[in-house]
Amino acid sequence: MMSLRVPAPSSFNLQRFNEKRWRLGRDCFLSFSPSCVENRTGLIAVRAAKSEMTAFTAAEEETLPEGLQPELMPKHVAVIMDGNGRWAKNQGLQPWDGHRAGVEALREIVELCGKWGIQVLTVFAFSTDNWIRPKIEIDFLLSLFERTLKSELETLAKNNVRISIIGDSSKLPKSLLKVINEVEEVTKNNTRLQLIVAVGYSGKYDVLQACRGIAQRVKDGEIDVEEIDEELIEQELETNVTVFPYPDLLIRTSGELRVSNFLLWQLAYTELFFAQELWPDFGRNGFVEALMSFQQRQRRFGGRKS
């Protein structure tokens, strides 16, 4: 269901947008700094060239679009990036072209989050349920992830983005694990934006592994059963890599009206936004719409505003 998205914020400067098109040929998958490429169908969304990476500076900070208030921006946004396969099919392309289009869409959203003061962005890249997909697709996705992480490491470091990967890493190939560790280590002190990528993740798995950790501690006599409470579980969940584990807003694209086992515990009071567009088409406009909808909502967390 979920295709693997590569966390790859590039230049935070959207003014570098030019007419370079993003190549869809398979020979290009080694590099994510596309130069001029042929546009196969003429319907592909044009994305900014990312070859020059500049460090983000406060002077380049984009003001919020009209209608959005800075004090009401969510601190933590979670995204289920659905629809790559369908997008590719609609354009008459192969599924992996859809995944690559998805990567570009993710870049845009990461840039916007960095500019607009959102502190944590969690993306659902690969679910535990996705292991059933054909091996060729899984291999492609994981190698795409690995290549992009390697190529984008420098940009991330420069742009003060911290990357964390959550999920069941036991099934991931060793080379990918090595790259993940390296990226997490290099970016661990960055503060502008924390990008959490969920790979091999599911909400139930997260709670179960927290439960196992707690049970082991109880068995070892470290804690008492009565001491098990919500805070303890929160500390044991994989989202303990961030100080804001509870998303304020969850966006799901492609019109599906479900959560699909993503972030279960953490979604208790999250505002949900379901977008009709497919993920590669969900760009700035879709994101602004989601944020506007969020800002208009009254959040009560079970209580009552009189």
Next chain:
Amino acid sequence: MNTREEVGEFSKLFNGFMTLMRRFIFKVLCVGPIPNHISFIMDGNRRFAKKHNLQGLDAGHRAGFVSVTYILQYCQEIGVPYVTLYAFGHDNFKREPEEVKCVMDLMLEKIELTIDRAISGNLNNLKVIFVGDLNMLNERLKAAAQRLMEVTEENRGLMVVVCVAYSTSHEIVQAIRESCLRKCEGGDSPLVLELSDVEECMYTSILPDPALVIRTGGRDRLSNFMTWQTSSSLLHTTAALWPELGLWHLVWAILNFQRMQNYLQKKQKLD
């Protein structure tokens, strides 16, 4: 008087006709798949009371209860085997004490009414169970809830699950405590904890997962309600307030569910 009898006759006929129409609509609906378990997040009672200038703190909730009776009747006629109602959340205790007391008293009143109906055989074979942290309720209410569960235990019709003082976080905490207790007495043997061990200890272990979640009141969030069990459920939000929820809203929600089923089945094959 004659006219009164005529009016009485006329409304009987009219009601009979409406029932027939409804049965017909449901028969058509049943051609497609029907959700096995529908859960309702009943939001919007107080807004309804404000909208219609009703007096009294519990006016909106009383209107909400009327809606409950209709919806349960429709679900029973359609043939849905399980229905869950989110009556009162664990976090709702944060509200004003007067309002909380009002809601608790109303619940007690309605539960006692339902017990009477069950005893007199007017409950249509409904089985009612209460899930949640029942220890947070006052003694009378807790006793009434237990009594209603006992009285309807043998019924085999529609199972109505009423979530009172419920929240998923709380449910998971107590499920983890319970499974820890069970697993940690094994001495030196290595600790093996599986998903099924945790799920067994949840309040809702006897129920299948909801296929459809209907939230009234226009808000798009789960409010700590069955976030574990609804991970693959269709989330349907309607702007209608809970007391306004009627036949057509329910039919529309089920039609949406049926529309999504084809796609979901294709996806499930793929995943």
